Amino acid sequence: MTVLTLTLLITVLALAAVAVKRVPTGQVYSLYRYGKPVRLLQPGTHVVLPLVDRVGHRIDLGGRLLRFDASLIQATPMQGTVYWQVLEPERADAVIEQADQLIRHSVFDALHADEDNELTERREVAARLKTKLNRQLRDRGVMVTRVELDAA
Numbered sequence: 313m314t315v316l317t318l319t320l321l322i323t324v325l326a327l328a329a330v331a332v333k334r335v336p337t338g339q340v341y342s343l344y345r346y347g348k349p350v351r352l353l354q355p356g357t358h359v360v361l362p363l364v365d366r367v368g369h370r371i372d373l374g375g376r377l378l379r380f381d382a383s384l385i386q387a388t389p390m391q392g393t394v395y396w397q398v399l400e401p402e403r404a405d406a407v408i409e410q411a412d413q414l415i416r417h418s419v420f421d422a423l424h425a426d427e428d429n430e431l432t433e434r435r436e437v438a439a440r441l442k443t444k445l446n447r448q449l450r451d452r453g454v455m456v457t458r459v460e461l462d463a464a
Contacts, residue, residue: 330362340401344368352401369408371401375457378415382423390423392438392461394445396454403453411454418448434461
C-alpha cells in the first residue's frame with residue numbers, strides 16, 4: 313500500500329464518519345446547507361453531505377426554565393420562574409437562540425401592562441401571565457407550561 317492510497321483511504325473514512333449524524337431522543341437538529349435551513353433531523357441516525365451540510369441548532373424538546381426578576385419595572389417586587397418548551401421545532405428554529413431573551417422581554421411587557429398585580433393573588437397573576445405569554449409565543453412554536461411567582 314502506498315502512502316497516497318493510505319491517505320485516500322483515511323480521508324474517505326473520515327468523511328464517512330462525519331456524514332453520519334445521530335440525533336438523541338428528545339431533540340431535533342436543524343440542518344443547514346450553504347447557510348440556509350434545509351430540514352429538521354428527527355431522533356435517530358441520519359446521513360448528511362459532509363462539508364456541505366451542517367447542524368445549525370440542537371433543539372431540546374424537553375422542558376426548560378427561566379428565572380426572572382421584575383423588581384426594577386414593578387412597584388411591587390416580582391420574581392418567579394417560567395417553565396417553557398418547544399412544541400413546533402420548525403417555527404422555533406428561527407428564534408431558538410434568542411428564546412430566553414424573548415420570553416424574559418415578554419414577561420416584563422406583560423407584567424408592566426398588568427397594573428393590578430399587587431391587588432390580586434399570585435396564582436391569578438401567574439395564570440394571567442401564562443395566558444399572555446402563550447398568546448405572544450404561540451406563533452414562534454414555543455409554549456409556556458407553567459409560571460410560578462415567588463413570595464414577596
